[in-house]
Amino acid sequence: MMKLDCRDPGFAAAFESLLDSARETTARVDAAVADIIGEVRREGDAALLRLTARFDGWQPAGAAALRVTAEEIEAATAGVEPRLLAALDLAAGRIERFHAAQMPRDLEVPDPAGLTLGMRWTALDAVGLYVPGGKAAYPSSVLMNALPARVAGVGRIAMVVPTPGGQLNPLVLAAAKRAGVTEVYRIGGAQAVAALAWGTASIAPVDRIVGPGNAYVAEAKRQVFGRVGIDSIAGPSEVVILADASNDPRHIAVDLLAQAEHDESAQAILITDDAGFGAAVAAAVEAELATLPRGAIAGESWRRHGAVILVPDWEAAYALTNRLAPEHLQLMLPDPRAAMARVRHAGAAFLGRFCPEAIGDYVAGPNHVLPTGRTARFASGLSVFDFLKRTTWVEASEAGLKAVGPAAVALAEAEGLQAHGRSVALRLG
Amino acid sequence: MMKLDCRDPGFAAAFESLLDSARETTARVDAAVADIIGEVRREGDAALLRLTARFDGWQPAGAAALRVTAEEIEAATAGVEPRLLAALDLAAGRIERFHAAQMPRDLEVPDPAGLTLGMRWTALDAVGLYVPGGKAAYPSSVLMNALPARVAGVGRIAMVVPTPGGQLNPLVLAAAKRAGVTEVYRIGGAQAVAALAWGTASIAPVDRIVGPGNAYVAEAKRQVFGRVGIDSIAGPSEVVILADASNDPRHIAVDLLAQAEHDESAQAILITDDAGFGAAVAAAVEAELATLPRGAIAGESWRRHGAVILVPDWEAAYALTNRLAPEHLQLMLPDPRAAMARVRHAGAAFLGRFCPEAIGDYVAGPNHVLPTGRTARFASGLSVFDFLKRTTWVEASEAGLKAVGPAAVALAEAEGLQAHGRSVALRLG
Known part of the structure; x- marks a missing residue:
């Protein structure tokens, strides 16, 4: 963890290095991915069967076996604890309402010269949703990716999820059902992206592919871009927390660790105007780490990428925040709206001491798919706008x-x- | 030129080949571009001076010489014919008004659970505008790329334009002035994209880069994507015209050629329900070609990529249009709004016999930077949305x-x- 003080002579250089630090190295997999995409384009379903056996370790009986049936989805959902289904439903309803409020209106503008100008929004016909397999298969991400498409009016939402050993997470299937996913396929990796982009005999092509994945999935999305639309390539997650001494240090410590527990490349930064509070939070982080199931991961993230930055006043904090342009921003201050008005660049903001970022991950309503790695300077979180396009017209x-x-x-x-x-x-x- | 009839047995296959035809081959310049970007990152202005001498054939006296001064812009503007300045001003005013109408409103949504949810739009701080040099330096493109940024509220708009031999198009500078461009640099190619993305001692970095360019520029934009935002990589231009026999065949022929004259890779397609009208248009195309200064280019485009498609009824035409998802769509029909309601995928539509696409290129108001190559299925024309980003918030x-x-x-x-x-x-x- 890096301790920085705005007033130190070395601060500018240290802050620059924080801004420029690459927290993740990406493997070069261009050629391997190009080969896989080529196989799927040439051979379609036959390539999917072969690649699934090779990479996911199970042999589908045939192309029909790649699709998860409605009965399987029903059975999986029926096996989920009712209190979890209720939580999923509360989250889904709130996400739907917020995204419905985002829906833009068409324009029709008569003009002095006697022309009529307009702009019409229409939904994409079909989208593909990539869901990572195994431990990283998060039901909340299924809701966050699929519901905006559904609210926008997309007709086909085709989900792909690799099933190493053939296993599927029942809560992921329950989330897919609740979110209105129309098709689920047991495929993953670059081959799944290729199938969505180019289509096979059993999988119709889509117009846009969204959702996170590993280096192969990210590279495959890059390579099919142009043929279809893609979302941005997500980097490691991050939070910046502005907090004064009126907060409970333990609350803030756990907020930092909620970010750090995602993976070792995650970044959690506290900016405070009180050195004693900063030290108390840092101490609380160490205490909490010892009791967390994912303490090893969170500890590694905190040691490698965490920071506590001391500022002389909040204006200095807002300036640093604008340079960091964080994915998540917690404003744990007495007047968080005033702070919000001073910050221009952030993916999502959480206002007030009772608003930890984690409620935004699940139930608040706004999307949790957000721009990382300082890209909030020019990019935005997932929304209905990702599933709509505009046609302008002149009469x-x-x-x-x-x-x-x-x-x-x-x-x-x-x-x-x-x-x-x-x-x-x-x-x- | 391809003549197709919907009712022919070979139609489906011929139409597929029309959909899948790649009209342009892209040179592989990845490695050369990576080298150039590396030089600019390492050496900054010194690399820009060296690369400008090498690629643009003139030797800047120093880094300060790369910037076009306010006096040079004034002098260039003063030398432009007043009727052209007036036309530029009429166009700029109309483009500003239409894009101002696009500006979205912030959301603040109280919700039953007692949270407040919101979404705020803010402008990017700084954008870079790439303008091709030489013959392809179109003043209309300067307006179309810069004005939406200006209307969105972007503070810095830095334009780069290569000046082979040191020459600049005065009308391009006049357009830059009218559009509120804040800085103009005499640089181009991958080195200009690198300078905008990474900054040098004399050029501050931007957050997003827009504007068309050659293969080197397109590849440089791909390589800096992530560091900054980019617009989509434009392919060759295209138009689909739906016209019945009530139109003057010569009007439609010239509309087709207005698309074809852009370059040999452009595509112009007529869809009609009247075989005789189709033949009359095709004959008029040949007659007009003989009299056009850019007849050689337009003729090559028409022969290689043009098509006249005969349909039994307009529903068939709408279905084909949705599969083509054209950049430009002219609806030269008695009830063009009814036709518009049936077409889901198009970049921009032009309604009625008095609405040739060319007025949209210059003065109508909507943007002329539009999705090409069937990407209107998922992409949209340039707009204020390209220069805004959203921050969601929860209280x-x-x-x-x-x-x-x-x-x-x-x-x-x-x-x-x-x-x-x-x-x-x-x-x-």
Whole structure:
């Protein structure tokens, strides 16, 4: 863990190194992924069967066996504890309501020249949702990825999930059912991304692929980009917490560790104006670490990437936060809205002492798929906008064309595009 | 030019080949671009000076010479014909008004559980605008790329434009001035993209880079993606025109050629319900080609990629249009709004016989930077949304946390993330 004080002479350099530290190294798998995509494009289902046997360690009986049946989804859901199903349903309802509030309205703008201009939003026809297998299969991520697509009005939501040894997490299937996923396939890796992008005899292609995955999945998404849309490639998770001494140090310590327990590359940073409070939080982190099941992971993250930064005042904290542009931002201050007004760059913010980031991971309503690694400077969390696209339109009468056409002709001719100019001029008569 | 009839037995296969035809081959320049980016990251301005001498054929006197001064911009603008400045100003005003109408509103959603949820839109701090040099330097593209950023509220708009031999197009500088570009640099290629992404001593880094370029520019944008945001990689332009026999065949022929004159890879497709009209348009295309300055280019595009498709009824035309998902769509039909309601996938639509696509290129108001190559299935034209990002937020009181917290704890424990659960449970007391 790095202790920094804004007033130290070495602060600027130390903060720069915090900003620039790459917390993750990505394996180069370009060639292997290109081969896998090529096999799926050429051979379709046959390649999926072969690659699933090779990478996931089970041999599907045939292409039909790749699809999880409605009966299997029902049976899995029926086996989930009712209190977990209720929690899932509460979360899903809240996520749906928030994302429904995001839905934009179409524009129709009459204009002084007599044209009518418009912009129409429409949903994508079909999307693919990648869900990692094994321990990283989080039901909450199924809700967060699928529900915005559903709310946007996407017709087909095809989920792929690798099942090493053929096993599926029942709560993931229950989440898929609740979120309105229309198809579930037992495939993963680059081959699943290729199947979604190009289609096979048994899997229809989609228009966009979202959801996190390992280095092979990320590279496969890069390679199919253009053929289909993709979401951004998620990096390790991070939180910045602004907290004053009115907070319970243990609360803040556990908030930091909630971030750190994701994986060793996660980053948790406390910014405070009180050195004693900072020290108390750091001590509480050590105490909590000893009692956490994922203490080894969280401890490694905290030691390698954690930081406590002391600032002389909150304006300094806001300036540092804008440079960090964190994925998650907790504003544990007496007037968190005033703080929020001073911060321009953050994926998601959590306001007030009773608002730990973890409620945003599950039940608050806004999405938990958020821009990492300082990309909140230009990127946003997942939303209905990821599953909608816009068509602009122009309607012109003869009078409207007469009003604006001559300027178009002048500019077209200045650009040397005579057919452009002529297409307008001919209609001006 | 391909003549297709929906009712022919070979139609499905021929249409598939039209959909899948790659109209452009992209050179592999990955390694060369990686080298250039590395030089700029390591050496900054010194690398820019060396690479500009090597690729653009002029030797800047020093780093300061890379920036176009305010005086140079004024002088260039003063030299532009007043009627062209007036046309530029009319276009800019209309583009500003339409993009201002796109600006979204922030959300604040109180919810039954006692939390408050919100979503805030903020502008990016700084964007880079790549403008191709030489003949492809279009003033209209400067307006279309810079004005949405300006309307969104971006503070810094840094434009880069290569100046082979040191020459600059005065109308491009006039457009930059009118569009509120804050900085103009005489650099281009992968080195300009690298400078915008990483910054040098004389050029501050930006958060997102937009604008078209050659294969080196496109690959450089791919390589800096993640460090900064980028727009989509534009492919060759295309139009689909739905027209019945009530149109003047010559008008439609020139509309097709306005697309074809862009370059040999452009694609122009007419879909009609009248074989005689289709033949008349095809004949008019040949007659017009003979009289166009860019007839050689347009003719090559038309012969290689053009098509006239005969349909039995307009429903068939809408279905084909949805599969083509064209960048530009002209609906030259008696009830173009009814047609628009049946088409789901298109970048921009032009409604009615007095609405040739060329007015959208210059003066209508909506953006002319649009998704190509069937990507309108999932992508949209440039807009203020490209220069804004969202921060979601949650505000919780003790009562609000009590209402939703237990569900979060249950889900966190089911996912094996104990610190997540504990961060909520501790505050529930």
